[in-house]
Amino acid sequence: MLPLNDVGLGSALLCGALFGFVLERAGFGSPCKLTGQFRLTDWSVLKVMFTAIVVAAAGLWLLRVAGVLAADAVFVPTSFLVAAAVGGALVGAGFAVGGYCPGTSVVGVFSGRIDAVVFFVGLLLGTVVFAGLYGPVIEALMTAGEVATGDTFADAWGIPDALLIAAMAAALVGVFWLGGRMERAAGGPVTAQQAVDGAERAGR
């Protein structure tokens, strides 16, 4: 029965290396490409992330239905909705302004970008500032707005997993269609050549 619950060094290096490799192949070391999503000129972030979510969610569902993957055996984040919203706002603002999210900044650093090193230093300092301010107020914020009935749409509101995944797959087609149109109107997504050149035209 899966998962294997392997917490060893080998699985960490393997999964991490594949993760970093694919992120770089998608162009996610380039802050111009990444932030193009927020300028609506390059939809790669939404296309890649959304596709990955649908593929992984469908895979987990299929393995569970086939009886290969134990039910409730994978980690599901708790539904602390206020914390998720506040954190999402700050990470989104940091991404738009700084050009990276935490994971892609590592990809940026290891494709040679000095601005990604600076972002990562800021990330460490932000963590220290958070730790310095941590107390009852932040703790209350972090556990506020919990959905009492469950952490997933199925548990909390009885929405079947298969229905949600199908709806996401349909929305994904819409993302590719709309994103493709808006990218063409903006002259196409950021290319690898533009990314290594510092993407001058991304600043239009």
Added chain:
Amino acid sequence: MSAIPTAAGGTDTASRTRQPQPFWNPLAAGVALGLVLLLTFVLTGHGLGATGASTRLAAWLGLTVAPQATAGNAYLGPMVAGGNPLPSWITWQVIGVAVGALASAWLAGRFRVQIDGARSVGTGRRLAAAFGGGLLAGFGARVAAGCTSGLGLSGAATLAISAFVFLGVFFAVGLLASRLVRGI
């Protein structure tokens, strides 16, 4: 233009004359990322992440620079109670990300030492924006107990409500912030 550093030393000309290979198309990259995420779940029971490692690194730096303050801190203290907080699955996973990204960038001729975005907004502004953005993201990821990878991507694959709330607000605020502040 002189503010843009290029690859240092003798490799400069060699790397600059090399044409970078195009990126994967988003559908192929998305399917590959989804399969890597699925593999991670199947092997470990949890998804991929990033700030789990940077938080441990911050705790380790704290332990090295100011051991008493770090041990006494309500958030970092429990993390360093058992000694060095770095050895853990997530740390090795992020080291893997570094290795994988370096290999991919190098093999595709896309490795360039540069301050990316300095051309469009200037070096000083670009570095200040990168630092400020990192600060916001570092703080925010601790509030949400996860970042775009750990909570957004991995959480959404498990159909967690908090992941969709995170991603929705993340995109909405990102759209707004990129119109208010030009950081790149």
